[in-house]
Amino acid sequence: MEAVAEPGNLAGVRNIILVLSGKGGVGKSTISTELALALRHQGKKVGILDVDLCGPSIPHMLRAQGKAVHQCDQGWVPVFVDQEKTISLMSVGFLLENPDEAVVWRGPKKHALIKQFVSDVAWGELDYLVVDTPPGTSDEHMATVEALRPYRPLGALVITTPQAVSVGDVRRELTFCRKTGLQIIGVIENMSGFACPHCAECTNVFSRGGGEELAQLTGVPFLGSVPLDPQLTRSLEEGRDFIQEFPKSTAYSALTSIAQKVLHRMPALLS
Numbered sequence: 579m580e581a582v583a584e585p586g587n588l589a590g591v592r593n594i595i596l597v598l599s600g601k602g603g604v605g606k607s608t609i610s611t612e613l614a615l616a617l618r619h620q621g622k623k624v625g626i627l628d629v630d631l632c633g634p635s636i637p638h639m640l641r642a643q644g645k646a647v648h649q650c651d652q653g654w655v656p657v658f659v660d661q662e663k664t665i666s667l668m669s670v671g672f673l674l675e676n677p678d679e680a681v682v683w684r685g686p687k688k689h690a691l692i693k694q695f696v697s698d699v700a701w702g703e704l705d706y707l708v709v710d711t712p713p714g715t716s717d718e719h720m721a722t723v724e725a726l727r728p729y730r731p732l733g734a735l736v737i738t739t740p741q742a743v744s745v746g747d748v749r750r751e752l753t754f755c756r757k758t759g760l761q762i763i764g765v766i767e768n769m770s771g772f773a774c775p776h777c778a779e780c781t782n783v784f785s786r787g788g789g790e791e792l793a794q795l796t797g798v799p800f801l802g803s804v805p806l807d808p809q810l811t812r813s814l815e816e817g818r819d820f821i822q823e824f825p826k827s828t829a830y831s832a833l834t835s836i837a838q839k840v841l842h843r844m845p846a847l848l849s
């Protein structure tokens with residue numbers, strides 16, 4: 579049986595979720611953020627590790643930009659995004675002098691930071707740690723998976739948009755998971771239709787169902803479709819809690835249903 583290591587700063591973290599996508603801009607950071615908020619609303623304590631070194635957008639989405647990361651005996655203390663301290667966040671965005679400056683580091687420096695993020699953040703007790711990764715399957719993904727592999731349960735959520743070109747990228751992402759021994763929690767289709775802010779109508783701007791079809795073809799669970807919702811875009815822009823503010827929206831139903839499926843699927847990854 580595979581060894582289960584639970585040392586150091588991840589000792590109090592009960593589940594780790596890696597969020598992956600084949601290409602950029604499909605909503606990986608959006609899903610990471612909203613999943614964390616949805617899990618929090620279901621009473622869970624959640625941490626977010628933003629490993630997207632070149633485009634750390636989560637501090638903005640959670641209105642935490644400009645906050646400072648402090649040091650303690652165990653390493654970095656993550657930033658708490660709410661007063662109740664139910665969501666904590668660590669991002670390279672907190673370490674840059676100018677948050678608009680691009681990270682142009684070479685591979686070894688990126689690897690070192692990822693390793694440090696995995697080992698040196700004092701998360702304390704967490705039900706879920708959501709890890710937002712850069713798009714694709716780069717060296718950074720290898721470094722992240724290698725650093726996190728000893729910790730279980732560890733699973734991957736794969737985000738796609740409905741179009742065939744994005745679905746093709748996801749196929750490569752699933753191959754990456756299989757090759758690196760990463761268990762797949764499921765596939766999520768984002769930007770799946772346009773949810774009208776005035777009525778419940780959902781219009782399929784692009785084709786629909788590519789994510790579900792791919793999940794079926796590859797034997798991976800399909801966790802749900804999240805529509806494009808202008809209220810969600812605005813909430814992310816303004817760093818507001820969409821899950822709290824729009825409980826009647828189609829995107830809310832989709833996101834909370836996905837969070838419940840994740841809660842249900844995680845223990846199964848141990849068996």
Ligand SMILES: Nc1ncnc2c1ncn2[C@@H]1O[C@H](COP(=O)(O)OP(=O)(O)OP(=O)(O)O)[C@@H](O)[C@H]1O
Nearest residue numbers: 602603604605606607608633805806807810811814
């Ligand atoms: N379901 C949705 N409804 C409305 N807006 C969305 C939705 N999903 C994503 N967006 C918007 O699309 C943009 C891209 O999303 P996001 O930054 O999450 O993508 P990403 O895959 O993380 O990108 P990157 O490749 O830069 O890491 C953001 O402005 C976000 O607000």
Ligand code: SF4
Nearest residue numbers: 774775776777778779
């Ligand atoms: S989506 Fe259709 S029904 Fe909804 S407000 Fe727009 S036009 Fe009206």
